[in-house]
Amino acid sequence: RKEVEQDPGPFNVPEGATVAFNCTYSNSASQSFFWYRQDCRKEPKLLMSVYSSGNEDGRFTAQLNRASQYISLLIRDSKLSDSATYLCVVDFYKLSFGAGTTVTVRA
Amino acid sequence: EAQVTQNPRYLITVTGKKLTVTCSQNMNHEYMSWYRQDPGLGLRQIYYSMNVEVTDKGDVPEGYKVSRKEKRNFPLILESPSPNQTSLYFCASSRTGQEPQHFGDGTRLSIL
Numbered sequence: 636r637k638e639v640e641q642d643p644g645p646f647n648v649p650e651g652a653t654v655a656f657n658c659t660y661s662n663s664a665s666q667s668f669f670w671y672r673q674d675c676r677k678e679p680k681l682l683m684s685v686y687s688s689g690n691e692d693g694r695f696t697a698q699l700n701r702a703s704q705y706i707s708l709l710i711r712d713s714k715l716s717d718s719a720t721y722l723c724v725v726d727f728y729k730l731s732f733g734a735g736t737t738v739t740v741r742a
Numbered sequence: 743e744a745q746v747t748q749n750p751r752y753l754i755t756v757t758g759k760k761l762t763v764t765c766s767q768n769m770n771h772e773y774m775s776w777y778r779q780d781p782g783l784g785l786r787q788i789y790y791s792m793n794v795e796v797t798d799k800g801d802v803p804e805g806y807k808v809s810r811k812e813k814r815n816f817p818l819i820l821e822s823p824s825p826n827q828t829s830l831y832f833c834a835s836s837r838t839g840q841e842p843q844h845f846g847d848g849t850r851l852s853i854l
Contacts, residue, residue, distance in 0.1 A: 643782075667840050678832060678845035679785070722784070726840045729800075732777075734784030 638662060639725050641733035648713055648740055655709040656736045658723030667726035668699055668706050672719045673735065679722055682708075713740045744769045748833050748846035755823060756854050763818045763849050765833030773839045774816040775800070776808065778829040785832065791816055792839060823853045 641658045648654045660668075668685035683690065685697040685706050696709040706725075710717055718740045723733035746767045755761055767774065775790040777800075787800030791810040805827055807819040816835075820827060830850050834843035 669842055671842075676779075676830060676848070678848050680845070681842045684842065724842075729787070729790065729839050730843065732785040734782060 638727075638731040639723055639733040641723050641736045643734060643736060645737040645739050648738070650713055650715060650740055650742055652713050652740075653709065653711050654713055654738055655707060656721070656738075657705045657707045658725075658733050658736075659703075659705045660723075660725040660731075661704070662725070662727045663701075663704060665725045665727045667730075668697075669724040669726075669730075670695075670697055670706075670708050671722040671724055671732075673722055674719050679732075682721070710738070713738075715740050715742060744844065746833055746835050746844050746846040748831075748849050750849060751847060752850045754852040754854065757824055758822050761820050761823060761851075763820075763831060763833075763851070765816045765818065765846060766814050767816075767833075767835040767844070768814065769835060769837075769844065770813065771835035771837055771844075772813070773837065773841075773843075774810065774833065774835045775839075775843065776806070776816070776818045777832045777834065778802065778827075779832065780829050788818065788831075790839070820851075823851075825853050827851065828853045 670682040671679040672682045673679040689698045720735040776788040777785040789808040833846040836843040
């Protein structure tokens with residue numbers, strides 16, 4: 636079983652829509668969780684950390700469910716510029732990256 | 743400006759010809775790491791380093807070497823490159839191994 640698994644998508648949504656997707660992780664002792672964004676084979680960039688109580692950053696909301704071992708990312712009011720691949724990252728003793736969920740926002 | 747710098751950005755070479763991809767960071771980070779990214783497989787860690795002179799294998803170390811003689815530099819060495827090492831490579835650094843990492847721009851290697 637992979638340490639971190641993501642639905643690869645693609646999620647194809649219209650501008651203004653809400654899109655949400657999950658990421659599951661295998662190690663219950665994982666301590667840190669992050670979402671990264673990667674544009675078309677460029678370098679991954681940190682989007683946001685994920686805290687136990689859930690957190691928001693503008694139109695982005697991240698949630699952690701330790702009981703079911705998944706994290707989620709919700710994007711509200713999608714913009715064309717949100718089109719990217721979103722990487723789930725989970726730490727146990729080192730960071731493990733998911734393969735990414737591709738989101739395409741269309742006009 | 744805080745950054746991780748990789749060179750070269752692109753390289754096409756032939757099987758068996760030794761090559762080195764350099765990585766340098768200016769943030770005084772202790773932790774550095776190399777990844778390769780292949781379609782459908784995501785980022786896979788090749789080697790990492792917790793500090794100077796301390797390196798460890800990641801998930802896919804075969805065919806690669808690294809060194810960490812100075813804190814800022816972490817070169818990736820392919821002694822005898824093969825076509826299955828054709829990939830997009832990223833170097834990353836962070837203060838510790840559990841914190842978010844800063845990535846370089848990537849190096850696209852093609853081994854013919």
